[in-house]
Amino acid sequence: MASRRLSLLVAALLIAAVVLAFAYQLGLLAYLTGTEDRATVTISEEGGETLATVEAEVADTPPERYTGLSDHESLGEHEGMLFVFGSEDTQSFVMRDMAFPIDMIFVGEDGTITTIHEAPVEDDDSSYRGEAKWVLEVNYGYAAEHGIEEGDQVGIEYR
Structure with missing residues (x-):
């Protein structure tokens, strides 16, 4: 028994x-x-100087990642969306149903920016790829305006 x-x-x-x-x-x-639904994302040069700080919504489930920013009309100046994946891999993004253009900042598992794409809203058929565990979407031109480049470091504090 x-x-x-x-x-x-x-x-x-x-x-x-x-x-x-x-x-x-x-x-x-x-x-x-x-899950955590917000994060503060800090982007710094290799030397440690902070280039930008973004307050981001977190998309860490398949439905949240699918919808992304397509249900937003715009972003504030230092706002964005942080897409979180289980591990670093080739990630592919499209501009499905987007109302505004964005920059896509791909971040590797070690916190290093691997790729930056500028994605105009008119270009909704394009696919944007990069190696990443995280992808940060911000307003179009944000990366250039703040001197953000491949090789810069990203720190993430979830809230």
């Missing part, structure tokens, strides 16, 4: 582990546990 109960307990734990793993892959676990 005790071995049957133990077997049932082990089976229940295995099923729970599989369900949690599946939920994690879908982004449901992050949604249900209340």
